[in-house]
Amino acid sequence: GEDVEQSLFLSVREGDSSVINCTYTDSSSTYLYWYKQEPGAGLQLLTYIFSNMDMKQDQRLTVLLNKKDKHLSLRIADTQTGDSAIYFCAVNLGGYQKVTFGIGTKLQVIP
Amino acid sequence: DTAVSQTPKYLVTQMGNDKSIKCEQNLGHDTMYWYKQDSKKFLKIMFSYNNKELIINETVPNRFSPKSPDKAHLNLHINSLELGDSAVYFCASSLRGDTEAFFGQGTRLTVV
Numbered sequence: 001g002e003d004v005e006q007s008l009f010l011s012v013r014e015g016d017s018s019v020i021n022c023t024y025t026d027s028s029s030t031y032l033y034w035y036k037q038e039p040g041a042g043l044q045l046l047t048y049i050f051s052n053m054d055m056k057q058d059q060r061l062t063v064l065l066n067k068k069d070k071h072l073s074l075r076i077a078d079t080q081t082g083d084s085a086i087y088f089c090a091v092n093l094g095g096y097q098k099v100t101f102g103i104g105t106k107l108q109v110i111p
Numbered sequence: 112d113t114a115v116s117q118t119p120k121y122l123v124t125q126m127g128n129d130k131s132i133k134c135e136q137n138l139g140h141d142t143m144y145w146y147k148q149d150s151k152k153f154l155k156i157m158f159s160y161n162n163k164e165l166i167i168n169e170t171v172p173n174r175f176s177p178k179s180p181d182k183a184h185l186n187l188h189i190n191s192l193e194l195g196d197s198a199v200y201f202c203a204s205s206l207r208g209d210t211e212a213f214f215g216q217g218t219r220l221t222v223v
Contacts, residue, residue, distance in 0.1 A: 030209055042115075042201055042214035043154075086152055092209045099205075099212060101146075101154040 004091060006102035013110050018076040020105045022089035025070065029092030029099075032065060034074045037086045037104070046087070047074070076107075084109045114138050117202045117215035124192055125223055132187045132218045134202030142166075142208050143185040145177060146201040148217070154201070160185050161208065192222045 004024045012018045020034075030051055035043040049056045049063045049072075056063045062075040072089050086104040117134045124130050136143060145157040159167035163179040174190045189196060199219050203212040 031211075033211065037152075042216045043203075043212075044214070045211045048211065088154060090212075099209065100156070104152045104154065106152070 004089060004100050004102040006087075006089060006105045008103065009106050009108070011108045011110060012079050014079060014081055016079055018074075018079045018083070018107055018109075020074045020076075020087050020089075020107065022072040022074075022102050023070055024072070024089075024091045024100075024102075031092070032063075032072050033090040033099075034061075034063065034072075035088040035090060035101070037088065039085075043088060079107075079109050081109045081111055083107060115202055115204055115213050115215040117200075117218055119218060120216060121219050121221075123221045123223065126192055126194060128192050129188070129190045130192060130220070131189070132200055132202075132220075134185050134187070134215060136183055136202075136204040136213070138204055138206075138213060139183075140204040140206050140213075141182060142205045143179065143182070144203040144205075144212065145185065145187050146203060146214075148199045148201060150198070157200075158185075158187075159208070166208070189220075192220075194222050196220060197222045 006022050031048045033048045034046045036046045037043045047061050060077045064073045086106050088104045089102045090099050115136045143160045148154045157171045158177045160179045176188045178186045199217045201217045202215040205212045
């Protein structure tokens with residue numbers, strides 16, 4: 001399998017919570033990231049978590065990190081149509097310079 | 112001011128041609144990258160440079176040659192373009208190799 005895995009697609013209703021999951025094979029990363037890509041645009045950092053943290057909350061976003069299971073998740077509360085995008089998790093795998101991205105999860109928000 | 116800018120935004124060219132994509136960052140970062148995003152949106156790192164030195168070359172064909180004249184610029188030259196090279200190419204930079212990456216808007220390359 002891939003070094004960083006995500007599901008391809010998630011569909012939620014507006015106002016519901018979205019949870020996007022990511023698993024990785026190994027990590028020497030100080031930071032683990034979530035990036036957002038809107039249609040026709042480049043990636044933008046959404047949030048990140050330090051590897052010594054279990055949880056980080058930033059307004060509607062909650063990041064959970066389970067280092068034992070090598071699992072990272074992003075929860076978006078009260079999902080809005082403007083949250084429709086592709087979400088990439090990214091971790092540093094096996095090297096200082098090598099930030100590896102997952103395949104991206106396409107979030108579709110239904111009005 | 113655009114932090115990471117790449118040109119052109121769109122590039123349509125015939126098979127066999129040679130083309131270049133330019134990238135510049137004004138963030139004072141030491142590390143720059145090229146990523147390729149295919150039609151399925153899968154993002155793969157191609158090259159990583161730190162202070163003009165090549166750090167990572169991820170099994171990219173020799174037809175792809177990055178050039179870093181200074182640490183603010185990382186250009187990508189592609190020789191003998193093939194249909195499979197069609198993709199969106201993203202340039203990015205970061206302060207260090209494990210910190211937040213700032214991405215350009217991408218160059219959509221179409222080889223016909």
